[in-house]
Structure formats: C-alpha cells, structure tokens
Amino acid sequence: MAERKQLFLNLFEMATASHITHGLWPLPGNNRERFADIDYWTELAQILEHGGFDGIFLADVIGAYDVFRGGPETALREGLQSPNIDPLLVIPAMAAVTERLGFGVTFSTTYEPPFAFARRMSTLDHLTKGRVGWNVVTSYLPNAAHNFGLDGEVPHDLRYQYADEYLDVLYKLWEGSWDDDAVVADRANKIFTDPSKVRYINHVGERHRVSGPHIVHPSRQRTPVLFQATGSPAGIEFAGRHAEVVFTGGRTTEEFRRNADGMRDAAVRHGREREDVKFIAMAGIIVGRTEEEAADKWKLYRENSSLDGILAHSSLPVDLTAFPRDITVAEALRRADVSPSKVPFLPLERTVGQALDFVGGSRDDRFLVVGTAKTVADEIEKWLDEDGLDGINLRQYHSFDTARDFAELVVPELRKRGRLPDESERSDTLRERLFGAGNSRLPDRHIGARYRGGANLDNPVEPLRFDTANAASF
Template identity: 85%
Template sequence: MTEPKQLFVNLFEMACVSHITHGLWPLPGNNRERFADLDYWLELARLLEHGGFDGIFLADVVGTYDVFRGGPETALREGLQSPNLDPLLLVPAMAAVTDRLGFGVTFSTTYEPPFAFARRMSTLDHLTKGRIGWNIVTSYLPNAARNFGLDDEVPHDERYRRAEEYLDVLYKLWEGSWDDDAVIADREARVFTDPSKVRYIDHVGERHRVAGPHIVHPSPQRTPVLFQATGSPAGIEFAGRHAEVVFTGGRTSEEFRRNADGMRDAAERHGRRRDDVRFIAMAGVIVGRTTEEAEDKWRLYRRHASLDGILAHSSLPVDLTAFPRDLTVREALARAEFPAERVPFLPLDTTVGQALDFIKYGRDDRFLVVGDPKTVADEIERWLDEDGLDGINLRQYYSFDTARDFADLVIPELRRRGRLPQEGERSGTLRERLFGDGHSRLPQRHPATRYRGGANLREGAVPATP
C-alpha cells in the first residue's frame, strides 16, 4: 500500500508590522508591533518547533514601497514592510532555542557582493547544524535600486542574467574552494587546516572579481537549500537550473499544475530530474474548533483588511480610490492619462468600485480554506493529491494565533491521516527534511557540484597557500 504523501509546513513571516495581511496588526492581542523584540522570535520559534512545523520562512525587502500615490507615506502609515529588520540576524537566536526547525531567509543577488553573503550563509549553516535555506530574489522595488546607488531598478531579465554570475561565484566558494577533509585539527602537528586542500577560485566575470578562497570551512549542507519564487519566463529558466524549492501558486488546480510542470520541464532542460524540485504555495488557513468559529475569524480579518495597505503593496501606479466608484477602470485610467497596458492585471471593464472590492475581498485563491479541522485537512489533502503540492507557506493573519491554531487543530489531524510525521520523527538538515535522509548535500546533477574538489574553477587557479 502506498504511503500517503506528506506535507512540508513553513510559517511565512517577516520582521515587520504588516507583512502580507495588511490592516490587522491593531487587532486586540495581536503581537505584530513586537517584531523588534527578540522575545517575539524566540516565543514564535518554540511554538513552531513544539507545534510540529518544519520551518519558518522569512521574507525581506531592501527598499520602501513608494510607487503608490507617488511616495512612501501610505506604506509608512500602514507599517507595510517598513520598518523592517534584517532576517539573517534573527536566525541564530531562533536556532539556539530549537533543534529541528528549519529557516528560510530572503536575500537579493542584485546589490551586495557575493563573497560577504557566502560567508554569512556558511556561518548560519554551521550555527544551525544545516537547517538554513536561501530564498533567491533579484529585488524589484525602484526604491531598493536607489538605496544602492542606481537611478532606477535593473530591468527584470537583466536581473536574472546578473544572478547567474552571482550564483556561479557562490557555488565556487561553497562547493569548490575547500575540500571536505581540509580541516584536520591535528594538535600534535599543530596544523588546523591542510593548505593543499583549500584553493583560490579566481573568479573574473562581467560584474564580479573574487579571488577567494572562501573564508569559512565546509558547512553541513555546503550550499544552503535553494528556494525561489517565480513565474516569468526568465525566472522559470533560472529556477529550472538552480532552485530546489519553488514558491508558486494559481487560482485553479489547472493553473498551479501548469506552472509546476513548466518548471519541471525547465529542470530537465538543465540536466536535472523533474523530482529535483519541490513546490510550495502560500496558503491561507483559517481554522476553528467549529466551522462557525472559523467563519467568524475570517469575517473579522476581512472587515479589518486595509485597502490602502493592499494597494501600496501592489505598487499600483494609479490611485483608483481617487475616482468615482461607478466609473469603469478603463475610464479612470483614461482620466489619469495612464496607459492601460501598464496595468494588465486590472479588470478594465469593471467599475472602480467592483475592482477595489475584489482587490480587498477577493477569494479566488486555490490555496485558501476556512473551516473546522476536518474541513481544513480534507482540503490540504486535495492540495497534495490533486494539485501535486509538496508544502505550504502558512500566511499569518494574527500573531501568534494563526500559527497556534494550525499547531493545535490542524497538525494533529494531519498526523492522524499520515500526512505529517509524528512528533520528533523528522530531523536532520533542512535538505534532508525535504528530500530524505542522506541528502544533506546537493545531488551531483545540480550545476553547483561541477566545482567540487576544485574542478572547473578558472584556469590557472592555485592552492590558497603555496
């Protein structure tokens, strides 16, 4: 008899007040304003570990949302991802109070040098004993570009082209610069590292010149688990070459499966296997002990949702709230002298009022369920078996009740159905949690591994110490 497919569960978080559920932070008892208090993260990490979560995924941005209404004022009033802490600095503290919880952190390939980032991630992989993953992003906010000395954001496909070289440098450092047995710690001979097993990488590329060697010895995973969120043609090709876990979604089962199959096809084009890529979707789960209790929560969240926060987060370049609700969107754009083709996601022939109501209250996401534990577990099983989903990033509406409700009500039901391991069963590195015991390192067919043992580094590379 085939074992039921198991679910990988992350909590989706960000070190800010308003991450993706805008307008809910003032609700009584919500903890969001404590995001800069270390105790917030320690309490949350303990809750997730003891509750049966696999990981916490930390989003990030390096700029302010200042497109909507031509400035950052709306985002700042809403607490929309600003102020925002560096997610990498939260991980060691949470790792210190947990043994199994994994950590996914977001970092951009566009603005900061790869050598320093390689060092930080290797450090985190050591300190967490292999529980770290990296969400690869290229950064899309115009303000982020200006924060790093550019006039405007780098064009989309150019960002991915630059990311290819960035990852090439990282792979050389993580996989090729040190041999596994370079550290010998021989007290008698007074030799800590064998110099013949450490080498320069001497990378000389279009944007980066990195001599090496890597300044951190090999960590449990060497390369952290590679996450990516994408849907564009350039992003899909990039994910097919590099990503191990892809965040994707869809309004229907068919749309999700089409997105996933496109990325599996891309993986095969790059010499990998279709099952080398796992798929995780952001999921909204509002659960109560009864259906009525869950529906009450959902009504509360919808009633307090902030339309301004949602519009600012979407970087909508036209303020639809400034127009009469009975105008069509097309008419409003014409009055604003704004080309409709620049906002292809807006329904042009609906009224402004209908469009705004849908933006605020729309409920057409495939991965959203409201109900009692049985209803929620039934739906999650459909996501696994019918859609082919591997895991979820649980959207946090209310801190910490969203995570606590899932831990107390949903996880026990999923365990009874064989969809989650029993308490304490799943351990090891983050990559092993995703791909099975004995898979702490990238498989040989991944492009990063071409540098193992110093192979394929720049011609003329020599050991770090003669």
C-alpha cells in the first residue's frame, strides 16, 4: 500500500492577547493575558512537543491597527495585536525545554537592515539546533511605516522589490560568507577560525550596501526555512523565487489547487521543481469527545466573538456599525464619503446587516471542522488527499485548551491512520521535517544556493521587477 501523506502540524500563535480569535481572551481558563510571561511560552512549547506538533508559528506586526474609527482605540480595548512583544525573543526559551518542536517566526524586510537580522536568525538557528524558519513579510499597516519615519506605506509591489534585494543580501551572508569548515578551534595552534575560509560579500545594491563578512559562523540550516503568505501576482512571483512553504487557501478544492499550481508554476520559472514548495492553510478545528461537546465549544466561541475586534483587524475605513442594518453597503459608503475601491471585499448590493454578518463569519471558511476526533481526522485526510494541502496552522481559540484538545484527541487518531509520525520518529531540523532526512540545507537549485563557497558574490542576480503602482494588499 502506498505510504500515506503526513500532515505538517503547526499551532498558530502571536505574542499578544488577541491574535485572530477576537473577544475570546476573557473566557474562563484562557491564558492569553499571560503572553508576556516566559512561563506561558515554555508551558505551551511542552504541550506541543509532547502532543505531537511539528511546530509553533509566530505571527507579528510592527504597528497599531489604527484605520478603523480613525485611531487605535478599538484595537487597544480589544487587545488586538497590541500590546505585542517581539516573537524572536521567546524562541530560545521554548527551544530550551523541547527537542523536536520547530519555530516559525515573522519578520519584515521593509524597515530594518538585513545584516542585523541575518545575525539574529543565525543565532536562533544555532540555539534551536536547526529548528527555525522565517515567515517573510513586507508589512502592510500604515502605522508601521509611520513608526519607521515614513509618511505612508511603501507601495505593495515596491515592497516586494525591496524584499528581493533583502533576501539576496541574506543569502550572501548565510550561504556564501563562511565555509562549513571555517571554524577549526585548533587549541594547539591557537586558531579558532581559518581566515582563508571567511570572505566579504561586498553587496552593493539599489537599497543596501553590506560588506560583510557575516558575523556568525554557519548554523545547521544556514538559511532558515523560508515561509511566505501571499496571493497577489507580485507575491506569487516572489514566492516562486524564494519560498519553501506558502500559506494559502481557497473557498473550494479547485480554487486551492489553482492557487497552489500558480505558485508551483512560478517556482519552475525560477529554476526550481514543483515539489520544492509546500502549502499550509490556517485551519479552525474544534474537537470534543462527542459531537455535542464540540458543538457546545463552538457555540461558546461564536457567542463571545468580538465584531469590533474583527472590524478593527480588517482595517475597515468605514464603521458599518454606525449605520442602519437595512440600508445597502453602497448607501453607507456614500453617506460616509468612502470610495468602494477602499473596501473591495465588501458586497455593495448587500445590506449593512448582511455585510456585518459576512465579515463576522469570514474566518469560518472551508478549512473549519467541528466534531469528534474521527470527524476531524476524516476532514483533514480530505484536505491532504483531495486538496493537496501539506499542513495546517491551527487557529487557537483558547489557550491552552485548543492545543491540548488536538493533542489528546486528534493526534492519536491521525497517528493511527499514518498521518502523523510516531513519537519515536523525529527529524533533526525543521527543513528535514518538511522535505525529508538529509535536507537540512537549501536545495542546490534554490537561488540562495548560488553563493555557496563564495561563488557569484561578484555576479549580481537579476532583481525581480514589478508594477509598483499595484494596490494589492499582501
């Protein structure tokens, strides 16, 4: 019998009170308010490690959600991704109490220089023994731009051009600056590093000038696993060149496959193979020992969900709650003097009430299942076999009940079906867990590998170019 495709299992997290399940942090027993307590992270990491999870994925933002109602007040009241501590700094604590759990962490390429970030990620890859990945983002909040001295957001596609050069610098530092055997630690001759095996990168680009050499010696993976979330044309082309794991979705199996195939095609255009890119979707899973128990949990979460939090998170430029529910969205926008182009996701012909109900339930998509472990496992198998999904980011409704429920109820069922590895089976690095044993490093066909051994440092790669007037959102 053919070997069954296994699930890559992440918990979706953020170092804040309200990440993506708004209004739920006050629920009894929820630990969300402890997000700045190091014990929160070590406890959670151990639950995931012993519960069969492959990783924890940490989202991040570097600005406040201050578009809705013209300021940050709603987001602050809701705890919506503010306060929010630096996710890179909680990883070493979790790594210290685990052996196999992987860590994906978000960092933006738009505002901070690449040399300093290269050092931090190499440090994390050392400290975790190769269990770290990076979610490459370009930052989309207007307040983020204001926090770094700009008058407004950098245009969407220009951010991707910036990111392309940013990664080029990182590849030169991570892959090309040091040879694997540069550190000799020769006590007899009192030589720690062989200088002939370390080199400057001398990058001179449109945005960055970095001499090098890298300040950290090679780590287990050198380049961390590269994650990306995208759907825009520029983002897809960027993913085809760089990403190893893409967060995507689709309202139907056909739409998901179409999205995935578009990114695989982009990978082939950049000299890679179609299987070089894995796909993960955010999934909502509420599991109980009975169907009734699961339904009761879902009812509790729905009843306590905050519409204000969802609207603020959406950066909606018009407060639909201020209008009668029976007028159309188009009429509400007219009264508010807001162009429909500012809210392309809202159906203009629907009533305000219908639109608010739509926005409030917009995360209840097809990657959502409520039921017993058998019901959940059946649905996950469909995602793997029919959609072609490789993994999930498990949305956390309750800390730590969501993770515990999945670990105690669903993981044994998935293991029984061959969809998750046994506890005794572990991969040394995060990249090996995704791509198989012996694959700790970027494949030779990846653009980052062109700098290995110092090759091509003086041979600039042709940068990606996009239509910088494109107004796509991510």
